[in-house]
Amino acid sequence: MPNALIEKLSRRGPLGPDEVDALRDATEPPICVPAGQDLVRPHESPSHSTVLLSGFCARYTSLSDGRRQFTEINIMGDFVDLHSLLMQPMDHGVVTLTPCRVAHASHGALRRITQQHPHLTRLLWQDTLIDAAIHRQWLVGVGRRSGLGRFAHLLCELDVRLAVVGQSENHRFQLPLTQSELGDAMGLSAVHVNRLLADLRREGLLQWQGQRVRILDWERLVDLAEFEPGYLQLAQAPA
Amino acid sequence: MPNALIEKLSRRGPLGPDEVDALRDATEPPICVPAGQDLVRPHESPSHSTVLLSGFCARYTSLSDGRRQFTEINIMGDFVDLHSLLMQPMDHGVVTLTPCRVAHASHGALRRITQQHPHLTRLLWQDTLIDAAIHRQWLVGVGRRSGLGRFAHLLCELDVRLAVVGQSENHRFQLPLTQSELGDAMGLSAVHVNRLLADLRREGLLQWQGQRVRILDWERLVDLAEFEPGYLQLAQAPA
């Protein structure tokens, strides 16, 4: 049932019916996972990868003093650990931030796809390349952007990605992350996230009540973030 | 002639002679490029990818105020923009930090590899996954590591990667980067890089004269960095 995944991939290079079947065959029935659980633990060598069907999770690595850094926020339709097919053991963990529905895809089945479906393989490869591009943007953010710009960029990224899978409309979406988790995503303390959020609100850029985000001035937010969505490969590409 | 590349890939999954041939056929004769030139410019859509045969270059993205963030240092044997095969246009640039020898591989030839050589394709895919893992480590560094730990981690990473292609022995290697370039890699100012380097020297962790780096206390440097080399996939993996 990885419909959001199929939707996302086929935007980048139309999927043939055999390819859709191959993907469906590779994925097992959905499983529900509560919030705060590791979908994959660091240093594990899983024999399957996981498609996120609903909910939010995060790739993270922890340091010895307990500090934690997220390296990506994963949303519906993301293959959260496709790379575990070729990278063993895992160099990081994946934790659910909300209750999630997921579907496993055994590495055996995925390997078969790489042998029989070169075009689909390129699309999956491309999906992992986009993960890398997201990493690079985050890296530019923590390395060189101001706290405010970094926050703005994260919101732009999430808005666009959520829109692709129908979870954001008119720049309104649900974002069930705590400020502490946002801090782990941006390399900031929870306290500072709170102050930056206050700044964004004061500037009239967005509303954020509970888990409901509404971007009020998309143009200005994009400006502040220097957001260029090209890296998310939204246009049809020759895969 | 991408021998360092072949060497690196075959460590991860032995290459058959037909695969080696396919790689050699795909790469064109070497070209020399002076320092400070873009191998790929941001937003370009190249029709070939580039293997670095010798020298150092860096992936970067620049912000409007001129600040620059490197997202990876590339060394001999790296496919600096393999991802341009599937990501168009480029989301970042690649600049030579020293004079470099490079070989182009046309996207046509690479695409043929993806159609005819599933195993080699997986190895190339894996190489891009390792780039992503390097990005993640850098992200953890700028997000959560101290300046000193970040510096130490970069040196550990480079030492290990250089050793794989025979450019580091007994923790001695050439690193022809300026302190300003190191700053771009670590998200720090050149001045601060200088002070951190002084700290590392004072601690007796390394010598660094000119471009010659010698790590004096590998164990302690690894400790300081919390360096876990697994993400570089040095062990034979079932690709």
Added chain:
DNA sequence: CGCTTAATTGACCATAATCAACCAGGGTGG
């Protein structure tokens, strides 16, 4: 209603940036 988690705010501190000199080495032209 009480308990727990998350958000908010303030005071103070630390890491690293910025600004500004100054020094060292290597290459160039006279």
Added chain:
DNA sequence: CCACCCTGGTTGATTATGGTCAATTAAGCG
């Protein structure tokens, strides 16, 4: 051969962004 210059390295003084600690309020939830 040497003066000059340019780049890169080194150091000091000052500033700023963001972290830490601590207390308070708000919001869910059984």
